[in-house]
Amino acid sequence: MAVWGVFAALRAAPRLWRRASRAAAGFRGTFFGRGYSVDPAQVRATQSPPTFGFLLDIDGVLVRGHQVIPAALEAFRRLLDARGQLRVPVVFVTNAGNISQHDKAKELSTLLGFKVEPDQIVLSHSPLKLFFQHHGKRMLVTGQGPLVENARALGFENVVTVDELRLAFPVLDMVDLQRRPKTTPHLRTDFPAIEGKGVSLGVGGSGVLLLGEPVRWETSLQLIMDVLLSNGNPGTVLATVPYPHLPVLASNMDLLWMAEAKMPRFGHGTFLLCLEAIYRKLTGRELRYCGLTGKPSLLTYRYAEELIQRQAVKRGWAVPIQKLYTVGDNPMSDVYGANLFHQHLQAAQQGGMESPLDAHSCTSILVGTGVYSPAAPGPVEQPPFHGHRDFGLSPGLLEAAHVVNDVDEAVRLVLRQEGWA
Structure with missing residues (x-):
């Protein structure tokens, strides 16, 4: 499994930072924040590493x-x-x-x-930096925030966003009536971020990079499926479903997470659940991941x-x-x-596998300040x-x-x- 290969590589990687000077290095510069009062005992404790x-x-x-x-x-x-x-x-x-x-x-x-x-x-998605074998591929990337910047920081230099793919293939995004094209558009041939005839992710050299929950789930689910079922060329229809499918890398498997609301909110794990269910329903096969990162991996x-x-x-x-x-x-x-x-x-x-370090x-x-709530009544069944x-x-x-109860109690x-x- 590819994940275990990366894991082994991480264990074997040279720990270059441990060869560096062991001179004490504090934070650079000055930071003006909250004023913390510190007990003298805490100062003495820092003398012991x-x-x-x-x-x-x-x-x-x-x-x-x-x-x-x-x-x-x-x-x-x-x-x-x-x-x-x-x-x-x-x-x-x-x-x-x-x-x-x-x-x-x-x-x-x-x-x-x-x-x-x-x-x-x-x-x-930080550990995706270690998936070197996929960094050179053209990847369809989904999520929110600085998607392209994050993908490039991880090592993926050739990425295509869902919005870029949707604009290149406007007839693929059909759920929202307001976004449906009024006339049949011509196929673009000038899309610079994707190679091949017309617009293509490039057969055999592409994949899907799922960095977090997107907005407009219906659009992302549809276009990801189009890419997987067409082997990276959503402008074509294949006689048989390609399997194994293109590489899929995903981060954050949380079904739920806690924000200001009283009840947990959907996380990226919910989106992955939808994607897996749709793929299984359409193909009769299981969606496979080349890498899953984020807790609890x-x-x-x-x-x-x-x-x-x-x-x-x-x-x-x-x-x-x-x-x-x-x-x-x-x-x-x-x-x-x-x-x-x-x-x-x-x-x-x-x-006997461990390193001395x-x-x-x-x-x-x-702690009981988030998804887990000790005040909630215990379930009567599993x-x-x-x-x-x-x-x-x-x-x-x-x-x-x-x-x-909380993180302060945990630290104490x-x-x-x-x-x-």
Whole structure:
């Protein structure tokens, strides 16, 4: 499976940042944010290099929509030293993908009141940087936000958006009566972003890149299906359905996510569910992914762990980070993923596969400020499985090691366990 090949490549990749100088490196420049009061004990604690770090979810843990959760400010008051620098390595792991790493770091810096660096952010699609074998292909990309910029930052240089394809083939987008062409349009032959006769994604050299939930789902679903069923040339009709189909890469499998509303909102996982159901109904076959990133995928957690270790070296902490603590609000993505990664780390140690610099454990902590609500009445029967089709139901993986009220309680719990309280 292609995903495991990429995972192996990541494990074997040279850790160049660990060859760099281990001199302490703080944040560059000055950041004027919230004034955090720091206990003297916290300053003393920074003299001992940390052996643990945090992987923090964002939506439902630190923020709800555009509003910061008060407990998040308290949590970082404990995690920052007198100079406003983190006492332990922290990486923010989110399944959001409709923003750039730089802008997400800037947004968090404003909300939390201290400098968050872009290399502390793992978006749902960040690990797609490792799928080198697909970077040279012409990819139909869907999602929102700076789509083309994000795709290029990941290494995909030749991308086509759904809107570009829709304008090139106006007769394909027919659900919205207001957008239907009034007359039969001529086929464009001057579309520069796509090669081939007329307008084509290029047979054999194309694919589909799903970076997040789009708007106008009916348009995206229709055009993605057109590309897959035509083998990348939606201007033609093939006698038989091509299978295996063109490569499909997707990020963010969350069925639901938590914003300001009282009830969870549809996530990209809901869109993927629709796409898979339509493909199965039309072809009688299963839609297959060459890569699935974002929580709860192992690749995402491995990628985040690499950033934790890099951050430790950047700060001059000589010892490797051995224990990871993940804090999230979604049992299916945050808890499942953390427990799955913990199983992987344990198996690697038992099999003698681990590097001396790898983490040894990953502990899951579930908070009640987002998708999971401790105040909600318990189900009288087994709740439905909200995970992605390719991640089987394993009830044990959905059980968090710790369940707490909020992120501040989670941080206090970890600091006590590590003797840093």
